[in-house]
Amino acid sequence: MKKETCILDIKKFNLHINEHHILKNLDLPFYRKKVTAIMGPSGCGKSTLVRSINRLNDAIPGVKMSGNMFLYKKNLLEMNPMLVRRKVGMVFQRPNPFPTMSIYENVLAGYTLNGLKLDKTEKESIVADSLEKAALWDEVKDNLHRKGTFLSGGQQQRLCIARALAMNPKILLLDEPTSALDPKSTARIEELIIELKSKVSIIMVTHNMGQAARISDYTAFLYLGELIEYDSTEVMFDSPKHSRTKDYLKRKFG
Amino acid sequence: MINTRSVEARLIKNIVFKSLVFSMSFIVLIPLFFILFYIVKNGISAFSLDFFLNLPKPVGEIGGGISNAIVGTLLLIVISSSIAIPFGIFIGLYLAENKVGLLPELTRLCVDTLQGVPSIVMGIIAYAWIVIPMGSFSVLSGGIALSLMMLPIVVKSTEETMSLIPESLKEAAFALGAPYYTTMIKVVIPSSKKGILSGVLLGIARVSGETAPLLFTAFGSPFMNTDILKPANSLPLLIFNYATSPYDDWQSLAWGASLVLVLFILSLSILAKVVIKK
Numbered sequence: 329m330k331k332e333t334c335i336l337d338i339k340k341f342n343l344h345i346n347e348h349h350i351l352k353n354l355d356l357p358f359y360r361k362k363v364t365a366i367m368g369p370s371g372c373g374k375s376t377l378v379r380s381i382n383r384l385n386d387a388i389p390g391v392k393m394s395g396n397m398f399l400y401k402k403n404l405l406e407m408n409p410m411l412v413r414r415k416v417g418m419v420f421q422r423p424n425p426f427p428t429m430s431i432y433e434n435v436l437a438g439y440t441l442n443g444l445k446l447d448k449t450e451k452e453s454i455v456a457d458s459l460e461k462a463a464l465w466d467e468v469k470d471n472l473h474r475k476g477t478f479l480s481g482g483q484q485q486r487l488c489i490a491r492a493l494a495m496n497p498k499i500l501l502l503d504e505p506t507s508a509l510d511p512k513s514t515a516r517i518e519e520l521i522i523e524l525k526s527k528v529s530i531i532m533v534t535h536n537m538g539q540a541a542r543i544s545d546y547t548a549f550l551y552l553g554e555l556i557e558y559d560s561t562e563v564m565f566d567s568p569k570h571s572r573t574k575d576y577l578k579r580k581f582g
Numbered sequence: 583m584i585n586t587r588s589v590e591a592r593l594i595k596n597i598v599f600k601s602l603v604f605s606m607s608f609i610v611l612i613p614l615f616f617i618l619f620y621i622v623k624n625g626i627s628a629f630s631l632d633f634f635l636n637l638p639k640p641v642g643e644i645g646g647g648i649s650n651a652i653v654g655t656l657l658l659i660v661i662s663s664s665i666a667i668p669f670g671i672f673i674g675l676y677l678a679e680n681k682v683g684l685l686p687e688l689t690r691l692c693v694d695t696l697q698g699v700p701s702i703v704m705g706i707i708a709y710a711w712i713v714i715p716m717g718s719f720s721v722l723s724g725g726i727a728l729s730l731m732m733l734p735i736v737v738k739s740t741e742e743t744m745s746l747i748p749e750s751l752k753e754a755a756f757a758l759g760a761p762y763y764t765t766m767i768k769v770v771i772p773s774s775k776k777g778i779l780s781g782v783l784l785g786i787a788r789v790s791g792e793t794a795p796l797l798f799t800a801f802g803s804p805f806m807n808t809d810i811l812k813p814a815n816s817l818p819l820l821i822f823n824y825a826t827s828p829y830d831d832w833q834s835l836a837w838g839a840s841l842v843l844v845l846f847i848l849s850l851s852i853l854a855k856v857v858i859k860k
Contacts, residue, residue: 382757413759424754428772441760441768488754495758 332359335529336381336404336499341395343373343380345388350376352553354395358499358546363521363530365544365561367537369576372550374533378501381531382418383409399498414442417492417528418501422508423484425476425491432472434487435459438495454494461527462490463520482513486520493528500524502532506539518543537577541565549573621841628838638804638820641829648839650806654721654814655790658800661725661810662789666732667782673733674740674778675766678747697734704730705795713799719813724800728792732785739781743774780854787850791843793818817843 336358343351351373358364366374379385380393386409397404404412425434435455439446446454455472459465464486468479476487485505492500502521506514521530521543534540540547540561547564549557549572557570568574636647673689680686708727713719747770755765771778796802801813802823808814817839824836 384753384756387756410759410761413757418757420750420753420757422750424748424750426751426754426769426773428769428775437755438758438760441755441758441764443764491754491758 332362334358335360335399336531337396337398339396339398341380341397342393343376343385344392346390350553351380354555356548356555356558358529358531360529361525361527362545363525363532363543364546364548365540366531366533366548366550367535367540367576368550370535371552373553374550375503377550378418378503378531378533381499382416382501383412384418410442414438414495415497416499416501417495417497418503419485419488419492419505421504423481423488425479425484425487427475427477429476430473431459431468431476431479431487434476435490435494437491458490458494459487461493461524462486463516463523464490480513482509482516485509485513485517489517489520489524493524497528500528500530502530504533504535507535514539537565537579549576551576618844621837621844624834624837625839625841628834629841633835633838637806638824638835641832644831646831646835648817648820648835648842650803651815651817651820651839652842653806653808654800654803654816654819657721657808657810657814658725658728658796658816659786659790661722662728662732663782663786665726665729666736666785669729670733670736670781670785671740671771671778674737675744675771677737677741678744679766693734693737696730697738699730700794701731701792702794702797704728705797705799708795709798716811718811719799719801721800721807721810721812721814724796724814724816725810727795727799728789731792731795732789735785735788736778736781739784740774740778743777743781744770746777747773776857776860780857783850783854783857787847787854790850791818791847793822797822 334357338354338356338358341351341354341356342349354377366377368374376385381397381404383404385391385393393405395405399412399415404416425431426437429437432451432455433440435458436446436451439454456465456469459468464483467483468487471478476484479487485508489500489505505521506517509517518539521532524530525545532540532544544561547559547561548555549564549568549570551572557564557568557573559569564573565577568577632645633647634652635649636645637650638648639646673693677686677690677693704727707730708723712723712726716723751769751773752765755769760769796816796819800816800819802815802819803813804815821836821839821843824832824839827833
């Protein structure tokens with residue numbers, strides 16, 4: 329593997345829910361300003377992994393985590409979850425803009441929900457900048473005060489990306505961000521992800537191998553909670569080392 | 583194989599069933615319209631400006647109105663709402679957020695039981711807890727008795743609407759680093775405000791017609807009173823007292839007051855439906 333700057337270093341990470349060992353001894357470095365795809369069949373723990381990075385699994389009853397996740401030098405697992413989530417943004421499978429808020433308010437939701445005060449010019453520049461980054465500005469700039477839920481599914485998802493970007497996260501987690509969208513919106517989001525990697529490091533869960541091949545720099549293959557193979561996307565797709573990876577890529581299972 | 587005859591038989595059964603459902607629903611409407619018609623017919627003649635602005639007059643004097651009962655009813659609604667709404671929303675939120683566990687289930691059982699407690703019992707409780715220690719019948723004690731009746735309605739509607747809020751919406755807020763309380767106050771409660779509001783309106787409609795809890799709390803009074811520590815009249819109390827009196831003009835006032843009450847409750851119910859649909 330080439331020499332890259334590591335932004336998030338996962339070391340010996342284990343996750344149990346009651347007696348079930350869900351994620352097994354994962355060692356996984358994520359690189360700065362790259363797109364890393366996490367692939368694997370249903371139930372392999374890929375969503376659980378990204379949700380752990382954002383500490384959203386903390387609320388599950390019976391969950392136990394061990395190991396380390398270093399964001400630069402700080403261990404995410406020992407930080408306050410609320411602070412972790414301000415550094416690590418997350419976009420979910422289904423677009424989930426806040427239905428009571430306008431587009432404008434949705435982008436700023438990270439600030440208002442955290443009680444952070446901004447003046448009007450700051451607000452306007454954050455809204456314009458974030459929507460610009462999420463490639464949504466041109467479509468919504470005349471309707472900023474309409475409800476976010478009036479937008480199409482793909483636009484809503486880009487609004488959610490803008491909402492996450494507004495907080496200036498170090499890492500953006502995308503949990504199957506296009507699985508609820510039509511092909512056209514999917515293509516739009518894929519382009520966006522490629523544009524975004526110059527600004528933020530992206531970790532993306534995907535079911536879609538084509539998508540991983542098209543937009544990611546690195547790919548990790550997870551199977552039954554274990555990391556089977558991790559390499560640059562090129563190597564993974566052209567010459568996978570592990571037989572399970574080969575089988576998965578040939579769609580023998582999954 | 584289904585032969586033609588059995589298909590015909592099924593069609594006939596379908597028609598019979600559908601017309602049964604329709605006619606039953608229609609029959610239910612008849613008594614409602616009959617009641618409305620009867621109250622309007624008897625009550626409308628009492629309506630005049632004096633009826634709304636004047637106090638009741640002693641027997642034998644012509645005229646008189648129900649202004650003190652209208653004011654009393656509004657006061658009772660304000661008191662009971664200001665107790666039942668905050669408690670109801672927080673209890674409903676707690677139950678929606680905590681589906682299982684000893685305390686949530688116990689709370690749910692208590693709320694269900696409270697809903698089933700006869701209204702006269704609420705009056706006795708408010709009498710024992712507030713009227714006796716304070717030494718006087720009062721609007722406050724009546725308002726508290728009514729708030730106990732209103733509470734389960736607000737709790738239930740809040741819990742039901744909040745349970746419908748998708749988990750993904752809360753996760754969206756948590757993922758932005760929002761603490762639990764702002765997630766609830768700025769995301770969950772605003773998203774369920776229609777349901778809460780309609781519950782509140784139905785709760786007000788429910789208590790504004792209650793007589794029994796007020797018999798030994800608000801007690802009734804022929805005078806105008808806005809002091810919540812003193813007894814006051816309310817529409818249902820006025821109806822109860824005047825309708826059972828032997829005087830024609832008092833009975834006519836009672837009909838008028840019934841019409842006011844029915845129209846008030848009807849408009850609250852319609853408003854609740856409009857709020858939900860909007």
